[in-house]
Each structure stands twice: as structure tokens, then as C-alpha cells.
Amino acid sequence: MTDAAGSVDADLERALALVDEATIVADASSLILAASENPGGTELVAVRVLESIASRLGGRSRREPVAPDRPNLSIRFGPDPTEAMPGILMLGHSDVVPAGEGWAADPFNPRVADGWLTGRGAADMKGGIAAALQALAAVHTVRPELPLELLVTVDEEDLATGIEAHLAATDAASVYRACIVAEPTDLAVVIACRGAANLQVEVSGRAAHAGRPEDGASAITTAARIVDWIADDHARLRAGAAGLLGSATWNVGRIEGGHGTSIVPDRCTLLVDRRLMPGETGAEALGQLSAGIEGALRDDGCTAEASLLMEMPGFETDRAHPLVAAAVDALVAEGAPAPVEAWTAACEGGFIARHHGCPTIILGPGDITGQAHQPDERVRIADLHAAARAYVRLALHLHR
Structure with missing residues (x-):
């Protein structure tokens, strides 16, 4: 028994010593140089850098075509x-x-x-990807029989097509x-994450001269009235907030419509964000919105239709699950x-949890609210190092 314990400790120390x-920092910097803005660009340049890093570290890369010049990358x-x-899956995305x-x-x-x-x-999330690759390579060096994978998807920041x-x-x-999602959590162990649905509402009316607005039907x-319903339903949901994740939410992020001040608007478009509770689907949110629209319509010639643009499911892992305890111990x-x-953002971990039924957490370097998606985005270098070492500890503990 002592020999077995000593072997485990020796493996851990050897692997930790390989985390440089x-x-x-050099790998994360190479990925930042590989600009992969989304929308407006391609992730292929970042994927090529990832393939080079993986090859250097002894990983096997496999592209998964999604769209022209936009491949997912699986590194095993x-x-x-x-x-x-069973394997350990780490998850990231190549777009920014x-x-x-x-x-x-x-x-x-x-x-x-x-x-x-x-x-x-x-922070979001090339630093986390570099830390994950370093950690998986270190574990592989000391325990080559263990199945380890990093999946890096495209289009996470937009429509989740990857x-x-x-x-x-x-x-x-x-x-x-x-599944360990290497998104920036400021080295917290995130065990619950709401999902997200992006919805669009197209309102059609009838144009007329503003001098006789009764001749038209104002889409705006x-x-x-639809926006009022969304605000009321948001308040209803928040009033029932409970538990780690609170409640689902609504937000109208964009309104566009009309042609000018002297024209009754014949069209108006709403872009709506609906945060989903674990187990809730985008189709369910779409049904709720469609019912709200039906109640907002009047017999005035206007029509409206809602559609689902994107869905990202949520997840929640039991706080008592051994994965959570192992992650906490690794960080401590x-x-x-x-x-x-719990996390205020959404991520692709819910897809993995729903599809594969595996326990999922989010754990990574950087601050999603204070650093990501902002000018002069940055990550603390010490946290990159700590994250990689924590991933090593976690992987070896899960495979004891």
C-alpha cells in the first residue's frame, strides 16, 4: 500500500515539475498573435498554432470541419x-x-x-488553453496509459456552430x-452555469404618412408591447429566484425599426437574450416568448414572429460530487x-454534460467579468501557472 501511495506521489511530483x-506564457502569446476574431474572421490561424504546440508536446491533433477555414480541433x-x-475531457474555444x-x-x-x-x-481563453495543453502533456509524460483530450471549438462567441x-x-x-472547461473563473470552481438562448422577433406593420397614423399599423x-411583456416576465422569473443559479432571465439587447420620423413604421426587429436554467431548452423559451407575443398583438394589422437563433444549454453538478472536491483540493x-x-456567463460545458452525461465544472485562469471582452484584456501569469498545476493534480487524482 505504501509503495502504491509513493508511486502516486512520485508521478505527481514528476508531472508538476514539467509544468513550465x-x-x-509563450504558447498563450503565440495564440494571441493568431488573431481569430468572431464574427469577422477565421479561427484557422489559431488552429494551426494549436496544432504546432500539440505536436511539440506529443499530442495527436484531428481537425473537424465546421465551415470553410473554421475547424474544431481535438487534441488527444x-x-x-x-x-x-474513461477519459478526461478539457474544453476550450479558439475564437475571441x-x-x-x-x-x-x-x-x-x-x-x-x-x-x-x-x-x-x-483571459478568454487562449491563456486557459495554453495552461490545459501544458498540463495534459505533463500528465501524459508520467502516465502515458491515461486517455486525455482537449477539444477546442470554433464559433463559441457567436452561434455555437462548432x-x-x-x-x-x-x-x-x-x-x-x-469535463473541465478552461474558461476564466478566476480560479474558482464553477459547478453551475445557466444556458443561453438568442431569439429574434420580427414585427410587421403597415406604412403610412405620419400625418394620418391611423392609416398604418405601427410595428414599433x-x-x-412585446418589450413590456418581456420586462414583466423577467420580473416574474426573478421573484422566484432560488438556489445557486437564481433564475432564468430575459434581456432585450437590440431594437431596430422604422424609416424616419414622418413614416409609420412597417417593421421592427428585436434581439432577445434568454438565460436558461439547467434542463430548460431554447425551444421552451421560444414557446414562452411566442405566447407573450400573441398576448401583445392587437387587431390593428400588425403581426409578429419569433425565432430561435442559438441555444446553449446550462448544467449543474452536485456540490458533493468527487470531481468538485478534487478540484477544490487541487487549487488549495x-x-x-x-x-x-455558479457562473453568470454561459459556456459550452452544458452541451457536453447533456450529450455525454458526464460531470462538468468550469475552472480556469482570468476573470470573466473584470478582464474578458474588454480593452487591454489580461491574465495574471501566476494564475496561468497555478491553473496548469491544478489541472495536473486534478487529472491524476481522477485517474487514481
Whole structure:
């Protein structure tokens, strides 16, 4: 028994010794240089960098075509998973949001200063991907018989076509011991995440001269009643908030309609965000919105129709699950506080949890609210190192 325990400890120490902070920073910097803005670009340049890093580390890369110049990338170390030896799946995405304005320097020229790595994607989530690759390679070196995989999808920041294409071509019976999403959680263990549905409402009216508005049918007036219903239903949902995730929410993110001040508007478009509770579907949210629209219509010539643009399911892993305890222990061993939390954002972990039925957590370096999607996005270098070491600890613990 002592020999077995000593062997486990020796494997851990050997693997941790292989995690090199400078290499993680260099790999993350290479990925930042590979600008992969979405929408408006292609992830292929970042995928090529990932393939180069994986080859150097001993991983096997396989592209999954999604759209022209937009492939998912699966990087595997060790054998394929089996029922006898389930795998560990780490999940990331190669796209970043557009850089936007307000940067102190070129957003795709990575900068290292005062313990921070700055550049678009540093936190969300090229830093996390670099840390995950380093960790999986280190574990593979000491335990080459373990099945380990990093899946890097395209289009996470927009319509989630990458993960949907992957799952459409993947057997749900594929066996994973756990899924760890390397999104930025500020080194918290996130065990619950709401999903998201993007919906569009098209309101059609009848144009007329504004001098005789009664001759027309105002699409904007009808849209305003729909917005009122959304606000009322949001308040209803929030009033019933409970548990770690609180409640589902509604938000109208964009309104566009009309032609000018002297024309009764014959059209109006609403773009609506609906956060989903675990187990809730985009189709259900669409049905609720459609019912609300029906109640908002009047016998005035206006019509309206809602459609579902994108769905990202939520998930919740039991706080008592061994995966959660192992993740907390791994972070504490690295000197991190390791709070167990829910996430305010959405991520693709819900797709994996729903499709494969495996326990899922989100754990990564960087702050999703304070650093990601902002000018001068940055990640603390010490957290990149701590995340990689925590992934090593976690992978080896799950495979004890």
C-alpha cells in the first residue's frame, strides 16, 4: 500500500515539475498573435498554432470541419477512452470577441509586464488553453496509459456552430470521467452555469404618412408591447429566484425599426437574450416568448414572429460530487482560495454534460467579468501557472 501511495506521489511530483510557466506564457502569446476574431474572421490561424504546440508536446491533433477555414480541433494524449478507462475531457474555444476600441496598444501583439499577459484572448481563453495543453502533456509524460483530450471549438462567441457540429458527429456513448472547461473563473470552481438562448422577433406593420397614423399599423408600437411583456416576465422569473443559479432571465439587447420620423413604421426587429436554467431548452423559451407575443398583438394589422437563433444549454453538478472536491483540493494545494460558485456567463460545458452525461465544472485562469471582452484584456501569469498545476493534480487524482 505504501509503495502504491509513493508511486502516486512520485508521478505527481514528476508531472508538476514539467509544468513550465515561461512556456505557458509563450504558447498563450503565440495564440494571441493568431488573431481569430468572431464574427469577422477565421479561427484557422489559431488552429494551426494549436496544432504546432500539440505536436511539440506529443499530442495527436484531428481537425473537424465546421465551415470553410473554421475547424474544431481535438487534441488527444494517450489512448482513446473506453468504459474500462474513461477519459478526461478539457474544453476550450479558439475564437475571441472583436478587439474593439480603447486599447493602449495593438490588441493582437501580446505584452508581458508586471506579472500580467495582455492581449485579446489572454483571459478568454487562449491563456486557459495554453495552461490545459501544458498540463495534459505533463500528465501524459508520467502516465502515458491515461486517455486525455482537449477539444477546442470554433464559433463559441457567436452561434455555437462548432460544438453543435462536434456533437452531431460524436457518439453520445463516448466515455468521459469528467469535463473541465478552461474558461476564466478566476480560479474558482464553477459547478453551475445557466444556458443561453438568442431569439429574434420580427414585427410587421403597415406604412403610412405620419400625418394620418391611423392609416398604418405601427410595428414599433407593437414591439413596445412585446418589450413590456418581456420586462414583466423577467420580473416574474426573478421573484422566484432560488438556489445557486437564481433564475432564468430575459434581456432585450437590440431594437431596430422604422424609416424616419414622418413614416409609420412597417417593421421592427428585436434581439432577445434568454438565460436558461439547467434542463430548460431554447425551444421552451421560444414557446414562452411566442405566447407573450400573441398576448401583445392587437387587431390593428400588425403581426409578429419569433425565432430561435442559438441555444446553449446550462448544467449543474452536485456540490458533493468527487470531481468538485478534487478540484477544490487541487487549487488549495496551489495556494488558491478555491471558492465553489455558479457562473453568470454561459459556456459550452452544458452541451457536453447533456450529450455525454458526464460531470462538468468550469475552472480556469482570468476573470470573466473584470478582464474578458474588454480593452487591454489580461491574465495574471501566476494564475496561468497555478491553473496548469491544478489541472495536473486534478487529472491524476481522477485517474487514481
